[in-house]
Amino acid sequence: MWDQYVTSFGLVATPQIILSIAAGVLGGLFVGAMPGLTSTMAIALLVPVTFGMEPVHGLSLLMGVYCGGISGGFVASCLLNIPGTPSSAATCLDGFPMSKNGQAPRALALAGYSSMIGGCLSGVCLVVIAPTLANFALRFGPWEYFALVIFTFSCVSSLSSGSTLKSFIAAGLGLMFALVGTDPSNGVVRFDFGFEDLESGFDVMPALIGVFAIPQLLEDIDDIGVEAHLIACNIKFADYMSAAREIWHHKIEVIRSTVIGVVIGILPGVGPGLSNVVAYAQARTASKTPEKFGQGVLPEAIIAPETANNASMGGAMIPLLTLGIPGDASTLMMLGAFMLHNIQPGPLLFRDNGDIVYAIFIAYFIAFGFLLLFLHFCLKPIIKAIVVPAQFMIPVLLVLCTIGCFSLNNRMFDVYCFLGFGLVGYVLKQLKYPLLPVILGLILGHMAEQQLRLSLTLSSGSLLPFVTRPISAVLLLISAASLLMPYFAARRQEKRRMAILVTPPED
Amino acid sequence: MKTANRISASVIILICLLMFQQATQIQDMAYHLSSNRTFPYMTIGFVLLLAVSLLVTTFVSGPTTAFANGYWKRVIGGKRLIVLGSFCIYLFVLPIVGFLPTSAAFIVLMTVFLSPRIRHDLPAALAIAVGVVGVCYVVFVYWLQFYLP
Numbered sequence: 278m279w280d281q282y283v284t285s286f287g288l289v290a291t292p293q294i295i296l297s298i299a300a301g302v303l304g305g306l307f308v309g310a311m312p313g314l315t316s317t318m319a320i321a322l323l324v325p326v327t328f329g330m331e332p333v334h335g336l337s338l339l340m341g342v343y344c345g346g347i348s349g350g351f352v353a354s355c356l357l358n359i360p361g362t363p364s365s366a367a368t369c370l371d372g373f374p375m376s377k378n379g380q381a382p383r384a385l386a387l388a389g390y391s392s393m394i395g396g397c398l399s400g401v402c403l404v405v406i407a408p409t410l411a412n413f414a415l416r417f418g419p420w421e422y423f424a425l426v427i428f429t430f431s432c433v434s435s436l437s438s439g440s441t442l443k444s445f446i447a448a449g450l451g452l453m454f455a456l457v458g459t460d461p462s463n464g465v466v467r468f469d470f471g472f473e474d475l476e477s478g479f480d481v482m483p484a485l486i487g488v489f490a491i492p493q494l495l496e497d498i499d500d501i502g503v504e505a506h507l508i509a510c511n512i513k514f515a516d517y518m519s520a521a522r523e524i525w526h527h528k529i530e531v532i533r534s535t536v537i538g539v540v541i542g543i544l545p546g547v548g549p550g551l552s553n554v555v556a557y558a559q560a561r562t563a564s565k566t567p568e569k570f571g572q573g574v575l576p577e578a579i580i581a582p583e584t585a586n587n588a589s590m591g592g593a594m595i596p597l598l599t600l601g602i603p604g605d606a607s608t609l610m611m612l613g614a615f616m617l618h619n620i621q622p623g624p625l626l627f628r629d630n631g632d633i634v635y636a637i638f639i640a641y642f643i644a645f646g647f648l649l650l651f652l653h654f655c656l657k658p659i660i661k662a663i664v665v666p667a668q669f670m671i672p673v674l675l676v677l678c679t680i681g682c683f684s685l686n687n688r689m690f691d692v693y694c695f696l697g698f699g700l701v702g703y704v705l706k707q708l709k710y711p712l713l714p715v716i717l718g719l720i721l722g723h724m725a726e727q728q729l730r731l732s733l734t735l736s737s738g739s740l741l742p743f744v745t746r747p748i749s750a751v752l753l754l755i756s757a758a759s760l761l762m763p764y765f766a767a768r769r770q771e772k773r774r775m776a777i778l779v780t781p782p783e784d
Numbered sequence: 785m786k787t788a789n790r791i792s793a794s795v796i797i798l799i800c801l802l803m804f805q806q807a808t809q810i811q812d813m814a815y816h817l818s819s820n821r822t823f824p825y826m827t828i829g830f831v832l833l834l835a836v837s838l839l840v841t842t843f844v845s846g847p848t849t850a851f852a853n854g855y856w857k858r859v860i861g862g863k864r865l866i867v868l869g870s871f872c873i874y875l876f877v878l879p880i881v882g883f884l885p886t887s888a889a890f891i892v893l894m895t896v897f898l899s900p901r902i903r904h905d906l907p908a909a910l911a912i913a914v915g916v917v918g919v920c921y922v923v924f925v926y927w928l929q930f931y932l933p
Contacts, residue, residue, distance in 0.1 A: 329928035442838055446796060449831035453803060456824050460810075465820055467810045468803065495864045502900040668905065672894035673916050675871055676887045679878070680920055684930045689879050692933075696875055700868075707859045708792050709785075726823040733818040 285635035298341040302647040305345020312359040313497040316346020320610040321486045325681035332618040337640035344644035351388035364549030367557035367582035374573025381510035386520035389652040395584035398535040399591025411599040414624035419732035424752035426725040429545040431756035451718015483682040483695040491699025492706045523576045538585035542592020549586035556585030793839035800832040883932040888913040
């Protein structure tokens with residue numbers, strides 16, 4: 278293993294790749310800091326650009342963007358009270374009041390250092406857990422893989438906000454999109470509706486970019502003309518040092534939030550967006566002074582969510598690299614990038630492309646090194662960038678997405694797919710359907726079909742091995758349990774509500 | 785919300801029926817143990833079942849969350865629709881006129897349209913349009929050696 282690290286270090290340690298990672302982190306920080314732009318969009322914009330690069334180069338650049346994008350969200354949360362990315366939503370609760378109390382440098386330094394520490398600790402988890410899980414996953418047969426896809430959909434649907442039924446419909450729509458084109462097993466063309474262009478099916482990247490970028494950009498139009506009140510801030514080196522001391526005093530909080538972040542990150546379909554809220558709630562529960570949460574006084578109220586959201590990054594990379602299942606929207610984009618470079622994430626990735634995997638690990642830590650550097654030296658321009666008016670960003674991003682989609686295969690059909698999926702995404706989003714299951718369905722559809730067919734062929738058409746093979750049975754059991762979970766949670770909540778209504782008030 | 789759910793469920797049911805009709809035409813390979821149609825039928829059936837369930841719940845369940853006032857006006861009206869329409873026009877003009885002039889014009893026109901202070905933003909819009917188009921040309925044509933539409 279160490280040999281592979283040395284080899285991979287040789288691959289990454291070139292001026293070009295190091296500079297790409299640095300540029301990625303800086304760009305990601307800017308994008309993440311701007312409200313309305315997310316790390317997912319930053320990766321979406323850059324994936325087509327990486328097409329012309331070597332896989333290690335391209336993926337390292339995207340890793341930098343991912344680190345910067347997730348981390349940058351805290352800037353707008355602390356200074357504008359608007360989360361730069363959904364992963365920093367809970368940081369607003371105490372980050373902004375702290376800044377309002379005249380302690381903006383303290384809030385930013387705490388959030389920045391916590392992000393960096395959370396990311397690094399989850400990187401250690403990634404390096405330790407991923408190879409072990411990949412080894413374990415080598416035992417998987419087609420039954421286990423099909424059960425894993427079912428597990429992914431059930432997880433995404435039960436954990437996503439809103440109606441579970443709608444989440445499943447969204448996943449089903451994604452699977453239906455995956456049906457269009459050539460059958461992956463025998464080359465039979467189907468669902469092409471007589472259009473020649475549809476014979477090869479939908480390319481994943483234009484669909485991904487369309488579904489995530491167009492609805493977001495259209496919604497951003499509403500923010501145009503809204504006056505942003507940015508809190509002035511002049512952060513110094515001493516602020517970082519005192520933040521480091523405060524974080525050291527709250528090391529238990531850091532460890533707890535890291536564990537929360539990694540575990541939530543590993544779960545398919547949910548990532549930093551949920552982990553920061555859960556970590557904040559846990560920090561409040563564990564606090565001796567929970568009444569002070571929300572007042573911008575307690576450092577742990579910033580440390581917990583910021584550590585957790587970055588810890589989710591390492592967690593989300595684990596299922597992506599070992600099983601080919603993305604943990605969140607950003608890793609979904611990363612999966613698209615892998616596919617673009619003809620690399621199939623999964624347990625065999627460690628055997629067949631071990632050098633690339635270890636290079637990604639190394640790029641991950643280098644990215645956090647640059648994050649630390651940029652937090653010290655580039656925070657001022659990043660703060661200025663968060664008030665860039667949306668009227669400039671929206672048309673520019675639409676043009677960049679268009680050229681990105683065109684460059685994938687040099688054909689306008691991909692651009693029209695981008696538009697089509699964008700429209701579908703926009704309509705679904707407005708009707709409160711989650712978008713992540715749609716894309717998961719599109720990406721995992723082929724895998725599900727191939728594994729189901731293979732399993733049925735190997736078992737001569739019998740479905741029994743799905744429940745008699747232990748791993749597959751456990752995965753299906755957890756899937757069933759996760760489906761029932763929202764129902765029971767809703768019933769418990771209803772019971773509690775009724776109990777409160779029935780209990781007579783005390784005199 | 786109920787009406788929106790009813791409409792969306794009905795549209796999805798129609799799509800499923802259309803897909804089902806297409807699935808019946810899939811050529812089956814005799815040498816395969818499992819049919820070519822198994823997975824498509826499973827998927828379509830699954831979505832159909834869920835869409836019907838959604839439709840049924842809109843008739844039998846109690847009150848649901850309502851959309852905020854002016855929600856649909858914002859979604860299908862005003863600036864969003866104009867931007868979307870302009871973007872569609874941009875994409876269809878793009879292969880005819882070419883990437884560079886069309887994109888520059890789109891950026892300027894959209895910025896001016898979206899801007900609350902047109903006079904103030906116009907010079908910046910022009911500069912950004914030229915800059916973005918120039919950077920795209922350098923990155924895609926010179927560096928990555930891709931074609932532009």
